Amino acid sequence: MRGVSNPYPWYFGKDTYGGITLPEGNHAAITYTNSLFDDSEFGQNYYEWLDISSHEVGHINHIKASNKIADKQYELLLKTSMYAKDMYVPSLETHRTTSYLSKFIASYLKYGGHDKSPLEKQADKGSDSFNRFNNFVNEKYGNNSLINLLKSDISDTKKIQQIDKYWNEYVKSKETTK
Numbered sequence: 482m483r484g485v486s487n488p489y490p491w492y493f494g495k496d497t498y499g500g501i502t503l504p505e506g507n508h509a510a511i512t513y514t515n516s517l518f519d520d521s522e523f524g525q526n527y528y529e530w531l532d533i534s535s536h537e538v539g540h541i542n543h544i545k546a547s548n549k550i551a552d553k554q555y556e557l558l559l560k561t562s563m564y565a566k567d568m569y570v571p572s573l574e575t576h577r578t579t580s581y582l583s584k585f586i587a588s589y590l591k592y593g594g595h596d597k598s599p600l601e602k603q604a605d606k607g608s609d610s611f612n613r614f615n616n617f618v619n620e621k622y623g624n625n626s627l628i629n630l631l632k633s634d635i636s637d638t639k640k641i642q643q644i645d646k647y648w649n650e651y652v653k654s655k656e657t658t659k
């Protein structure tokens with residue numbers, strides 16, 4: 482996890498906060514805009530943090546799928562480079578990142594924008610389910626219950642236990658309304 486002040490302008494548009502998930506080694510790394518670390522901006526906005534994070538983790542599966550294809554291309558690239566003397570071969574990691582990003586840029590261009598890309602809509606399922614859960618807790622226990630719990634001074638173990646309790650109630654409520 483890390484922060485950057487003006488990352489990928491084509492990606493964030495004019496939004497004042499955001500994140501991007503990129504391949505890193507055999508896993509993924511989420512980069513957030515610095516505004517999310519700045520307490521005078523969104524640093525204390527737990528909701529924004531949770532909302533963007535539940536979206537970004539949705540991209541981890543995109544990265545896994547993209548890496549599989551990129552690795553196959555890379556094998557071919559290495560083979561070809563044995564016959565072409567001056568061919569530039571990037572590192573596997575650079576190759577993975579480039580092919581992942583180009584896939585997204587192509588998708589944004591094709592569908593007319595970041596938010597319209599089906600890849601983004603898939604990732605939005607994560608933030609959608611976070612929002613449904615958050616709304617459920619708000620209705621049952623009062624507005625900002627989840628955020629207040631996270632902000633409170635009790636231990637992380639207690640917080641996790643309470644969130645588990647909320648989550649189980651939420652799952653049960655979905656089962657009975659089916």
Ligand SMILES: [Zn+2]
Binds near residue numbers: 536601
């Ligand atoms: Zn996204």
